[in-house]
Amino acid sequence: MVMEKVDLNLVYERPESLTETTTHYCPGCTHGTAHRLVAEVLDEMGIREKAIGVAPVGCSVFAYDYFNHDFVEAAHGRAPAMATGIKRVRPENTVYTYQGDGDLASIGMGEIVHAAIRGENITVIFINNAIYGMTGGQMAPTTLPGMKTTSSPLGRDVEIVGYPVRMAEMLATADGASYVVRQSLHDPAHVRKAKKAIRKAFEVQERGLGFSIVELLSACPTNWGLTPVEALHFVRDNMVPYFPLGDYKVIDEVAKLRV
Amino acid sequence: MAKELLKGNEAFAEAAVRAGVEGFFGYPITPASEFLEYMAKRMPALGRAFLQAESEIAAIHMVYGAACAGKRALTATSGPGLSLMSEALSYIAGTEVPAVVVNVMRGGPGLGNIAPSQSDYNQMVKGGGHGDYFPIVLAPATVQEAIDYITLAFDLADKYRSLVFIVVDGNLGQMMESAELPPMRELRKEPPEWAVYGAKDRDPNILTSIYIDPPDEEITNIRLLKRWMEIEKNEVRYKEYDLDDAEVAVVSFGVAGRVCSSAVKTAREEGIKVGLFRPITVAPFPFKQIEALSKRVKRILVVEMNTGQMLDDVKRAVGGRVPVEFYGRIGGVTPFPDEILDEIRRINESEDAIEDGMEKVQWLERLEERIARGE
Ligand SMILES: Cc1ncc(C[n+]2csc(CCOP(=O)(O)OP(=O)(O)O)c2C)c(N)n1
Numbered sequence: 001m002v003m004e005k006v007d008l009n010l011v012y013e014r015p016e017s018l019t020e021t022t023t024h025y026c027p028g029c030t031h032g033t034a035h036r037l038v039a040e041v042l043d044e045m046g047i048r049e050k051a052i053g054v055a056p057v058g059c060s061v062f063a064y065d066y067f068n069h070d071f072v073e074a075a076h077g078r079a080p081a082m083a084t085g086i087k088r089v090r091p092e093n094t095v096y097t098y099q100g101d102g103d104l105a106s107i108g109m110g111e112i113v114h115a116a117i118r119g120e121n122i123t124v125i126f127i128n129n130a131i132y133g134m135t136g137g138q139m140a141p142t143t144l145p146g147m148k149t150t151s152s153p154l155g156r157d158v159e160i161v162g163y164p165v166r167m168a169e170m171l172a173t174a175d176g177a178s179y180v181v182r183q184s185l186h187d188p189a190h191v192r193k194a195k196k197a198i199r200k201a202f203e204v205q206e207r208g209l210g211f212s213i214v215e216l217l218s219a220c221p222t223n224w225g226l227t228p229v230e231a232l233h234f235v236r237d238n239m240v241p242y243f244p245l246g247d248y249k250v251i252d253e254v255a256k257l258r259v
Numbered sequence: 260m261a262k263e264l265l266k267g268n269e270a271f272a273e274a275a276v277r278a279g280v281e282g283f284f285g286y287p288i289t290p291a292s293e294f295l296e297y298m299a300k301r302m303p304a305l306g307r308a309f310l311q312a313e314s315e316i317a318a319i320h321m322v323y324g325a326a327c328a329g330k331r332a333l334t335a336t337s338g339p340g341l342s343l344m345s346e347a348l349s350y351i352a353g354t355e356v357p358a359v360v361v362n363v364m365r366g367g368p369g370l371g372n373i374a375p376s377q378s379d380y381n382q383m384v385k386g387g388g389h390g391d392y393f394p395i396v397l398a399p400a401t402v403q404e405a406i407d408y409i410t411l412a413f414d415l416a417d418k419y420r421s422l423v424f425i426v427v428d429g430n431l432g433q434m435m436e437s438a439e440l441p442p443m444r445e446l447r448k449e450p451p452e453w454a455v456y457g458a459k460d461r462d463p464n465i466l467t468s469i470y471i472d473p474p475d476e477e478i479t480n481i482r483l484l485k486r487w488m489e490i491e492k493n494e495v496r497y498k499e500y501d502l503d504d505a506e507v508a509v510v511s512f513g514v515a516g517r518v519c520s521s522a523v524k525t526a527r528e529e530g531i532k533v534g535l536f537r538p539i540t541v542a543p544f545p546f547k548q549i550e551a552l553s554k555r556v557k558r559i560l561v562v563e564m565n566t567g568q569m570l571d572d573v574k575r576a577v578g579g580r581v582p583v584e585f586y587g588r589i590g591g592v593t594p595f596p597d598e599i600l601d602e603i604r605r606i607n608e609s610e611d612a613i614e615d616g617m618e619k620v621q622w623l624e625r626l627e628e629r630i631a632r633g634e
């Protein structure tokens with residue numbers, strides 16, 4: 001077949017902040033979407049060369065394979081403490097953590113809360129997929145009431161194991177937190193909003209305004225037992241109502257930022 | 260610089276400052292808190308990072324982060340804190356980044372007490388965290404030694420990209436003693452090439468302890484082990500006192516070793532041919548030197564402020580060549596020189612062989628008698 005030569009405008013390319021590695025994430029997983037958004041923001045802000053990422057323990061443990069900048073890999077839940085150590089001795093660098101809900105809201109609850117309380121000048125990208133992905137689909141602190149997981153086979157019984165935790169709401173109560181927002185990755189319109197939030201969060205750090213966190217409602221089709229499309233619908237229909245989207249804390253200086 | 264009267268923990272903290280520590284992260288715990296309090300004033304005054312963390316878990320992960328960023332980093336704690344830190348210690352070892360941890364040991368297990376003890380020997384020397392790794396453990400016995408070895412600890416940590424522990428006990432931490440501090444070192448200007456500091460004009464640096472393919476982890480384990488063998492070859496440190504013509508050798512580390520040295524002096528005045536061997540690196544342990552010692556003496560006495568944790572290492576080095584006896588005070592009790600002197604006198608007269616394990620049974624009998632006498 002002979003291809004016709006046409007003039008094409010390049011409208012989409014790999015951000016410099018991403019490597020060319022083939023993904024290990026499952027089809028329909030939104031980790032990849034979140035990676036791409038972070039990378040685009042780092043590119044647009046021109047901060048790739050000073051960025052230091054802190055990867056969690058979870059499906060995104062190998063985030064450093066995809067990002068084209070310095071990275072460390074933390075112990076389960078401890079990324080905010082590790083990021084604190086880095087940022088305190090290298091305040092000139094841009095330091096961010098990338099964490100799942102088991103990592104951030106369960107085992108690492110202490111570290112994230114105190115990083116927020118201290119107003120640590122780091123950025124946190126928080127992937128809330130309501131499940132433990134990497135270990136095969138156990139109940140997470142964010143698993144919805146009634147939701148079946150391998151460790152709540154009859155559905156999450158709130159009488160026995162309690163209710164899901166709403167991290168954005170909780171962290172917004174910390175005086176040290178400057179920008180706390182929840183967005184979702186379930187459709188293109190929301191992906192655009194999510195990117196804006198990520199951009200703002202990094203701007204907060206670049207201006208030394210303190211702690212910023214972007215919670216992203218995400219899909220785990222594999223462990224939810226849904227197709228990729230069904231999983232996105234599940235986010236829209238089930239997660240968004242329980243975890244309402246929007247800004248939870250925007251201090252005055254941040255409200256003035258235009259991104 | 261001249262000698263001055265220095266308080267243990269504060270002097271150790273200042274020694275770390277002068278060795279170029281750029282990040283101190285800690286959590287209050289007696290008997291190590293003065294370290295934290297001193298750093299709270301000193302580090303910010305120098306424009307360096309100080310942070311009281313929300314827990315020892317967070318504190319050591321902050322140290323881990325700062326170490327990955329290529330800065331000299333430190334924490335100081337005591338047993339219960341060290342237990343919480345073991346997760347990060349294993350990660351630090353697995354990531355091969357340098358870090359220094361001071362453990363001012365106290366009585367245990369559990370909450371125990373805040374009195375001086377050496378009960379964390381195994382926890383320090385044998386690792387404490389999960390996986391195959393080998394920390395360097397330095398056990399000074401005087402304020403001066405502690406100052407000197409804190410400086411050395413940072414150098415060794417950097418040289419071998421290793422975890423280095425300084426173990427002292429509450430005695431030394433709280434002691435006022437005349438000592439000399441080293442001059443202030445200049446801070447490192449360039450980060451080590453492996454550190455994370457921003458991938459400008461180079462490929463990204465990645466620091467991780469995950470090697471998902473077993474063959475990769477195996478290669479890593481081999482690298483760690485070979486590095487450790489190198490350390491065993493180069494870095495064994497110890498002190499000997501009056502051992503030239505000794506027939507009885509006392510082996511003891513840290514402050515217990517210091518108590519032993521005064522007992523040995525008195526025994527010498529009584530004409531007993533006794534000397535002291537004091538390991539300074541309890542890891543790497545001076546196996547060869549103690550093996551050689553066991554070929555020259557008739558009997559060995561191990562003295563510790565625990566139930567005989569180093570004893571096992573000494574026995575391994577001695578290999579049954581001569582009887583090894585044990586004496587310890589435990590639970591936060593520091594032995595008096597007189598107690599050790601009694602032991603030296605008794606041992607000097609004794610010709611009995613000791614069946615393996617009986618050294619502890621016999622010690623317990625003597626100890627319980629002593630306790631019953633109210634000593
Ligand atoms: C101390 C410790 N406990 C447990 C584990 C096992 N573990 C690995 S990942 C994970 C949960 C990850 O779930 P999440 O943070 O929600 O991330 P996801 O995989 O869903 O992206 C657990 C429990 C571990 N690695 N370390």
Ligand code: SF4
Nearest residue numbers: 025026029059133220
């Ligand atoms: S298990 Fe879930 S979170 Fe993990 S990669 Fe697959 S879809 Fe994504």
